[in-house]
Amino acid sequence: MTGKTDTRRTLADWLAWQQSLHPRPIDLGLARVRQVFARLQPGYRPPLTLTVGGTNGKGSCIALLDAVLRAQGLRVGAYTSPHLLRYNERIRIDGREAGDGDICEAFARIEAVRDGVSLSFFEFATLAALDLFARAGVDVQLLEVGLGGRLDAVNLIDADAVLVTSIDIDHKEWLGEDRDSIGREKAGILRAGRPAVVGDRDPPRSLVLRARELGARLHCLGRDFDHRRQTDGWCWQGWDGELDGLPLPALPGRQQLDNAAAVIAVLRCLAPRLAVSTAALHQGLATVRLPGRYxxxxxxxxxxxxxxxxxxxxxxxxxxxxxxxxxxxxxxxxxxxxxxxxxxxxxxxxxxxxxxxxxxxxxxxxxxxxxxxxxxxxxxxxxxxxxxxxxxxxxxxxxxxxxxxxxxxxxxxxxxxxxxxxxxxxxxx
Structure with missing residues (x-):
């Protein structure tokens, strides 16, 4: 396939080809994807970027952030994985899935500058999402870590703030056999001097130590912020005050209050650069949707x-x-x-x-x-x-x-x- 003729390929054609291109379906590392991205988006200036990592709850947190920020009137790009029914679900702009044609054109642009560098299926998706978000001029981009954090393709972008959800043992062959090893990989998305919110009440010691080494501004659930149920909703409690009378998240499950509290914490960390009104917060919590979860x-x-x-x-x-x-x-x-x-x-x-x-x-x-x-x-x-x-x-x-x-x-x-x-x-x- 070449960049000159690839726009005639269907999305299904592209995806089938990508799955056969790279020798391994999972190949962690940033060197290859960073090399191609530099040619794809020379002089890249990222929009405000929030990266979400962790084991469970990433999709819920991205959905909550997306709903709240769009209720604020911001143009939001959201990149998630895996998809349920359509590949297009992975790349959303203003709540709408990217069209087949837009994704195919992004793939063609990637192929035109790839210059023989082998990319995995996930790396193609990540590059396409970043390219489409840049061309759409989004105000905020939300990036979900696919696997781990330190060597995941989304980590080529220096996030303005990160949210690490609950951490459990998963993908042991890639991330390690225990929570401490996994926490070390998750901590790879942290950046020096930038906010990092952890939605785990007992975060791995390795993650906390890495945040301290970097000088990341760490905020932990149960220590720096928390939530309390009220008669008709709930209250967010944090380092800078409380938010009373919040509607319960529209996503079912007890853990969604932990997720929502972490989302509010990361938004508060970015104020006043990212101003979110009480009305937008209420609207986002009440209207968020995410299929396949309860x-x-x-x-x-x-x-x-x-x-x-x-x-x-x-x-x-x-x-x-x-x-x-x-x-x-x-x-x-x-x-x-x-x-x-x-x-x-x-x-x-x-x-x-x-x-x-x-x-x-x-x-x-x-x-x-x-x-x-x-x-x-x-x-x-x-x-x-x-x-x-x-x-x-x-x-x-x-x-x-x-x-x-x-x-x-x-x-x-x-x-x-x-x-x-x-x-x-x-x-x-």
Whole structure:
């Protein structure tokens, strides 16, 4: 493919080609992507940049920031991953997905200056997002770290402030076996003298020490800011005062108050450069949307979809079920990627699930095999799940045939699984 003819390629053509271009789907490091970006955007002057890293809650925090800042009247670019239904979801400007044509043109510009440098699928996406945000003249760009932080492609931009969400063990082969090793990688997005907000009540010591070494202005949940429930909402409490009478975030889940408190903290850190009115804050909290997170699909029985794919997220999902569906019979449709802590997820959800079924993800090279999943159930001390289905739809049909009108079907374990269910249901938002 060459820069002169690439604009005739469809988005699907581009994505298929990118997946075959680089020898490894994940290849952490900034040298290659930085080299290409310098040629793609010479003399680049970034808009105000907020980078969001962490293990769980990144998507929620980006969605909250996007909703609040757009309510303030700012032009916002948001880059997230992975997507659920459409690649275009990864790149949004003013709340709208980038069009196929715009993304293809960005890819063509990248290919025209790549000059033989091999780029991964994620690096192409990151460069395209930064290029489109620069051309659109956004006021603020929100960048979600894809994996880790220190060597992730978004870290080529020096953020004006960073938000690190809760941290758990995930991607052990890339980030390390314990929270301290993972925290060290997450801390790579911090910058000297700039604000860093941590939405984890017990942040890894390595992250705190790195912030101290750099001289980053660290603000931690539970130490420098927090939240308190009120009769009709909640109160943000911070180093510079309180905000009373805030509406609860429109995103379901107890953890969303932690996320919202961290979002307010990072916005307060950037004042007065980034002024956000009380009205914009209220509007953003009340209107934020994010598919695939505790998303309830109507019907008999009801189906709850969640992209939980590590033990911490599974524990939060179990708590959500206990709080909102106490005493209800729960049937779970589950699968996971082979590189995940599958036993950890099953253990967290074991006490709240009555019937399990395995969903096959045919053709996904990262998906755990049936044998790997069945072994995980055995190790977690759980009964053998229903399995051997040829499609996700067949597995769901089997659960629905067993479920009563008052039962709840929960679908979790992988973005890919939730995406397939949403695509079949037609519920994109």
């Amino acid at each position: 998303q309830l699909l109507p019907g008999t029985p009801e189906r709850l979809l969640d992209v939980a794919h590590n033990p911490q997220a599974a524990a939060l999902l179990a708590e959500h079920l206990r709080r909102n569906w106490p005493g209800r019979r729960v049937l779970a449709l589950f699968t996971a990627m082979a590189d995940k802590d599958i036993e950890g997820m099953l253990t967290r959800m074991g006490e709240v699930v009555d019937v399990w079924a395995l969903a096959p993800l045919a053709g996904n090279p990262r998906a755990a095999s049936s044998e790997r999943l069945l072994t995980a159930f055995e190790r977690a001390g759980l009964p053998r799940p229903l399995h051997g289905f040829s499609t996700v739809a067949a597995a769901l049909d089997a659960l629905e045939s067993m479920a009563g009108a008052e039962d709840l079907i929960v679908v979790f374990g992988s973005f890919f699984l939730v995406a397939e269910l949403l695509a079949g249901d037609g519920s994109a938002a």
